[in-house]
Amino acid sequence: LNARLFHGAEPIATWPSDARAAAYGDGLFETMRVQDGSVPWWDAHWDRLARGAQRLRLSLPARAQVEDEVAALAGGDSDGVLKLLVSRGGGGRGYAPLRGAESIWMLSRHALPQRPPAAALRVHWCETRWATQPLLAGIKHCNRLEQVLARAECMDAGMDEGLMCDGDEAVVGATSANLFVSIDGRWLTPPVDRCGIAGICRSKLLPLLDAVESRLSVAQVEASAAVFLCNAVRGILPVARLGGRAWPSHAAVDDARQRLARIHPGFAHDIQSTERL
């Protein structure tokens, strides 16, 4: 694994054994698309990280230093994924956070995930619910057991991804992507104020597609004219099957992908690669 680890400003060789990231998932992360040696949506990733750090009262490393490391690790190959994990330093046994402790943070480089065999995704309705917790909603924190369990369900079902509902049967999103559905010619996406993650791709698509937030039921999603998932690594992922419903390719999804490709060179590259197949 191509990774660099720091405690505050200082490089460290390994995670300390009392790391609060491992003990309590006491941290935040960003998963970022690299294209042509840089991270096109860096500002948005940093802003979300800062909002999460404020919510968890967690110290951030100096942005300039993180940017230097991002530049160093993003260079070289033309595309890939960077993951930035920022966790609370201070250690100790017990939940009490040490005020002002310098963070332990890790930057790692990964290959782009393989496209699933089919161009569009087969999506599973997960039994695992996304618990309602407004204090943690929206931010990309490291307490992700619900998503691990939901993803295990998808694997058991032989599906590519899974959609999760909250305890009130409102649809929240996929385990590692946000959901957009087209109803009456308008793109809708679930709010992320009670649970869910405020995805960076989602935040870019909301104005780009003139989309609106709306609580959605399972029945509404299955009745939609078109459905896609999205995240900052893969962009827009059309959904082909979900529960009892199948969708053929849809002009509105193609249009959304073209619009997204215009604002992010990585997704432009993906579309060109797909067309060459």
Next chain:
Amino acid sequence: LNARLFHGAEPIATWPSDARAAAYGDGLFETMRVQDGSVPWWDAHWDRLARGAQRLRLSLPARAQVEDEVAALAGGDSDGVLKLLVSRGGGGRGYAPLRGAESIWMLSRHALPQRPPAAALRVHWCETRWATQPLLAGIKHCNRLEQVLARAECMDAGMDEGLMCDGDEAVVGATSANLFVSIDGRWLTPPVDRCGIAGICRSKLLPLLDAVESRLSVAQVEASAAVFLCNAVRGILPVARLGGRAWPSHAAVDDARQRLARIHPGFAHDIQSTERL
């Protein structure tokens, strides 16, 4: 930190940088009281760990090896705390758990925590709610951001501990202890089927005190004749103040402590130490 780390049966020097414990809190832990070189409640801790592992479909290390390491680390000083953390191995980026991957596990030794200045605890009603998630309720998993946030509240309020409610305003328990209240001469403790942790001390006290599980409101707790918190490290901790209510010492709490001391040498030792003060 006196710690030993393993991947499956093999000792390893440090956490791998792609550890799922740090990435997702994808693990379980036990915090155990050591007395006279052994862990008196070891069987109960292992059983809860095994239940958690079944729920998360996580591989456990071989019990015999863990017991050898526990014995090695528990020996020496007469009392202390052992922490066992078992996390899903396999790494990789993404939530999907690798089926059957050998666990990464850590055993660490810690000093007994200091008693708070006052003999009985001053307890805060936390604003942070404990989210309802039956799939994770009861087990002692490593997704503990809610407890970290709740404990930060207690520190801000200058209090020793905090009681948390769920989203329906039912009392769940303290951030790192279970709650027992005496109402009409009977000990009651909240159920842990929707959220909360099934504490080992709680499980020992339920039959010992002929206690029963009961959903409790804030008003019921404050109207109780006596209140204590309990966990496997400190045993029974009397509550002196909570919200607007104060309790003097109570014979029923003293009686419960004496009963507990008869089944665990560590808590017998604690009572003797307190009496010597």
